[in-house]
Amino acid sequence: MTKRIDATEKAIELIHILKEKHGDLMFYQAGGCCEGTQPQCFEKGGFYQRMGDVCIGEIEGTEFWVDNDLFEYWKNAHFTLKVIDAFGAGGFSLESPLKKSFQIEYRLFTEEELENLEPVHFIE
Amino acid sequence: MSNTAKRPDFKAKYDNYIGGKFTAPVKGNYFDVVSPIDGKVFTQAAHSTKEDIELAVDKAHEAFETWSKTSVTERSILLNKIAQKIEDNLEFIATVETIDNGKPIRETLAADIPLVVDHFRYFAGVIRAEESSIAELDSQTVSIALSEPLGVIAQIIPWNFPILMAVWKLAPALAAGNTVVLKPAESTPISILVLMELIGDILPPGVINIVNGFGAELGRPLVTNKKVSKAAFTGSTATGRLVMQYATENIIPVTLELGGKSPNVFMKSVADHDDDFFDKAIEGAVLFALNSGEICTAPSRLLVHEDIYDKFMSRVIERTEAIVAGNPLDKATMIGAQASLVQKEKIMSYLKLGKEEGAELLTGGDENKLGGDLDGGYYIQPTIFKGHNKMRIFQEEIFGPVLAVTTFKTTEEAIEIANDTMYGLGAGVWTRDAHEIYQVPRAIKAGRVWINQYHSYPAGAPFGGYKQSGIGRENHKMMLGHYRQTKNMLISYDKKKLGFF
Numbered sequence: 001m002t003k004r005i006d007a008t009e010k011a012i013e014l015i016h017i018l019k020e021k022h023g024d025l026m027f028y029q030a031g032g033c034c035e036g037t038q039p040q041c042f043e044k045g046g047f048y049q050r051m052g053d054v055c056i057g058e059i060e061g062t063e064f065w066v067d068n069d070l071f072e073y074w075k076n077a078h079f080t081l082k083v084i085d086a087f088g089a090g091g092f093s094l095e096s097p098l099k100k101s102f103q104i105e106y107r108l109f110t111e112e113e114l115e116n117l118e119p120v121h122f123i124e
Numbered sequence: 125m126s127n128t129a130k131r132p133d134f135k136a137k138y139d140n141y142i143g144g145k146f147t148a149p150v151k152g153n154y155f156d157v158v159s160p161i162d163g164k165v166f167t168q169a170a171h172s173t174k175e176d177i178e179l180a181v182d183k184a185h186e187a188f189e190t191w192s193k194t195s196v197t198e199r200s201i202l203l204n205k206i207a208q209k210i211e212d213n214l215e216f217i218a219t220v221e222t223i224d225n226g227k228p229i230r231e232t233l234a235a236d237i238p239l240v241v242d243h244f245r246y247f248a249g250v251i252r253a254e255e256s257s258i259a260e261l262d263s264q265t266v267s268i269a270l271s272e273p274l275g276v277i278a279q280i281i282p283w284n285f286p287i288l289m290a291v292w293k294l295a296p297a298l299a300a301g302n303t304v305v306l307k308p309a310e311s312t313p314i315s316i317l318v319l320m321e322l323i324g325d326i327l328p329p330g331v332i333n334i335v336n337g338f339g340a341e342l343g344r345p346l347v348t349n350k351k352v353s354k355a356a357f358t359g360s361t362a363t364g365r366l367v368m369q370y371a372t373e374n375i376i377p378v379t380l381e382l383g384g385k386s387p388n389v390f391m392k393s394v395a396d397h398d399d400d401f402f403d404k405a406i407e408g409a410v411l412f413a414l415n416s417g418e419i420c421t422a423p424s425r426l427l428v429h430e431d432i433y434d435k436f437m438s439r440v441i442e443r444t445e446a447i448v449a450g451n452p453l454d455k456a457t458m459i460g461a462q463a464s465l466v467q468k469e470k471i472m473s474y475l476k477l478g479k480e481e482g483a484e485l486l487t488g489g490d491e492n493k494l495g496g497d498l499d500g501g502y503y504i505q506p507t508i509f510k511g512h513n514k515m516r517i518f519q520e521e522i523f524g525p526v527l528a529v530t531t532f533k534t535t536e537e538a539i540e541i542a543n544d545t546m547y548g549l550g551a552g553v554w555t556r557d558a559h560e561i562y563q564v565p566r567a568i569k570a571g572r573v574w575i576n577q578y579h580s581y582p583a584g585a586p587f588g589g590y591k592q593s594g595i596g597r598e599n600h601k602m603m604l605g606h607y608r609q610t611k612n613m614l615i616s617y618d619k620k621k622l623g624f625f
Contacts, residue, residue, distance in 0.1 A: 028362055029362070030360065030361045030362040030365075031360070031361050031383070031520055031521055031546065031547075031592075032359065032360035032361035032362070032363075032364065032382045032383035032521060032547075032592070033282065033284070033358070033359060033360060033382065033383030033384070033420040033521055033523055034282045034283065034284065034309075034358075034359040034360055034363075034383070034523065035359060035360045035362075035363060036359075036360035036361060036362070036382075036383055036520075036521050036523070037360075037470070037520050037521065038360070038466075038470065040362055040363070042366075047362070047365075047366060047369070048365070048369050050365075067361070067362070069546045069592075070519070070520070070546075073514075073516045073519050073520065074516075077477075077516075084465065084466055084469055086158075086464065086465040086466050087310060087311070087338070087464075087466065088158075088283070088309075088310065088311030088463065088464025088465065088466045088467060089311075089464070089466045089467065089470075090282060090283060090309050090310065090311070090339060090359055090360070090363070091339055091340075091359060091360055091362065091363045092339040092340050092343045092344070092363055092366055093339075093340055094340045095340075096310065096338045096339065096340050097171070097337075097338040097340055097341050099155070101466045103466070103469060103470065103473070104473070105473060106473065106476075106477050106480075107480075108480050108481060
């Protein structure tokens with residue numbers, strides 16, 4: 001099974017730091033201006049998902065949710081969660097006060113990978 | 125003689141502006157502020173906590189007691205004084221804004237700050253001409269509908285137009301008699317404080333309060349504070365939804381402006397003649413690069429009739445390649461820096477993605493290394509991709525100087541592509557055909573459709589989104605309605621009882 005999302009060592013390290021401070025976490029990514037299409041990290045349950053929003057996987061037990069309209073465009077890409085040592089996207093993501101920003105690097109799945117993807121789950 | 129604006133001296137650090145005074149953050153922390161021009165730290169801003177928010181909201185709440193009772197005449201005079209002060213210091217404020225945000229001074233001098241001045245004057249004007257309504261419901265019953273301000277307003281401001289976006293929210297809120305606690309974006313926290321140094325003493329203490337810091341730490345305590353009566357936000361859809369979610373706690377209204385992926389549609393008749401209008405249309409397509417593409421309404425999807433594609437696009441590419449990149453403080457520079465490293469990296473990821481998903485790169489496509497003093501700055505080449513509307517670069521707001529072009533065969537197809545987006549903020553329609561001028565804009569589901577122009581933002585023209593682009597209409601007197609509630613006084617002139625009891 002091919003995973004839809006992976007994370008760099010640095011991203012995993014940052015998730016651990018944030019968990020220690022805030023408890024269980026969640027990621028959410030949607031669209032819009034400024035910090036739109038940036039992954040945002042919230043306390044678990046701190047963001048109320050839409051019906052049909054999609055969980056594309058977990059990193060260190062932390063669910064990564066995406067907006068249901070945009071999943072249509074994101075379903076063909078592998079996400080790598082990484083960290084930049086800078087802030088400035090805006091938004092309410094928990095890592096920004098540490099002067100860091102989560103970011104996603106995309107890679108289109110190959111035909112082979114597309115046939116063997118991990119299942120996703122939805123808000124129903 | 126240099127054509128480059130001189131950098132003003134900045135203070136070593138900027139405190140919050142609370143209760144009419146520059147006030148150190150309660151916990152004493154500050155964060156470094158980087159100018160996107162060169163990637164270097166130029167000052168520090170308060171890294172505030174919920175204690176600072178509480179202090180600011182308390183001061184705003186106190187100030188509301190008297191400010192809400194000032195006459196419209198008095199508020200109008202003060203807003204006009206603010207406008208005048210800004211106009212008298214226009215070049216200085218424009219320079220500071222350019223250093224804070226990275227945009228070219230050509231734009232801050234000609235657009236951002238003049239629009240700020242006019243915005244205050246517009247709201248100073250319209251409140252003088254307003255009247256409440258009175259209705260005789262029957263011969264003995266009169267209904268008076270009076271507008272009253274809401275109270276303390278929480279305003280969360282984006283980094284693409286740090287001063288202008290603040291003023292789009294401040295001017296109507298103050299005109300309506302509210303007081304404000306405003307949180308600037310963490311990547312552009314300084315220019316609004318420099319503005320407060322100039323205009324702060326025009327207003328009573330506590331009417332405007334500025335608290336700097338991070339949305340993660342300040343957003344929730346601000347919007348959910350029990351003394352806050354409304355929240356206004358510009359930014360992403362996820363954060364906008366979070367602001368709405370927070371607003372449910374105390375049942376307060378919100379206005380939101382959340383971006384778009386705006387279509388700019390060029391009908392066949394545009395290329396009928398090679399004249400001034402054709403020249404204007406070419407510029408209209410190249411406006412995707414205005415403010416380095418960091419505009420919620422950026423015309424980032426270009427829809428061109430297939431019969432004129434070659435003639436039109438060759439000129440659009442030529443004009444795009446003539447955009448002068450350079451030091452944003454140089455008055456000849458046409459495109460400046462992206463507002464932050466994070467933003468630059470995000471745009472770079474879309475440039476890579478566009479190539480990967482098979483879009484044809486027509487020009488640009490990479491970062492712009494300007495060298496010298498600007499080497500550490502955040503510059504991107506104006507980029508044009510050709511592709512189709514189902515590609516990610518056509519659907520996701522890149523918020524950079526990246527244009528995605530596609531063609532259409534019929535008017536119906538143009539409208540279908542234009543509306544195939546989750547957003548509905550802006551759109552452009554260019555045509556010489558009198559019927560299309562009315563019919564095509566009506567068919568596009570967006571709050572603002574520019575016809576034979578793009579990117580003008582005059583006060584007096586309502587601006588806001590359809591669909592997932594938000595709630596509310598800024599730039600217009602109707603915004604006063606979003607900053608007020610209605611007091612209905614229902615008076616009986618009948619001396620007789622109802623007769624029920």
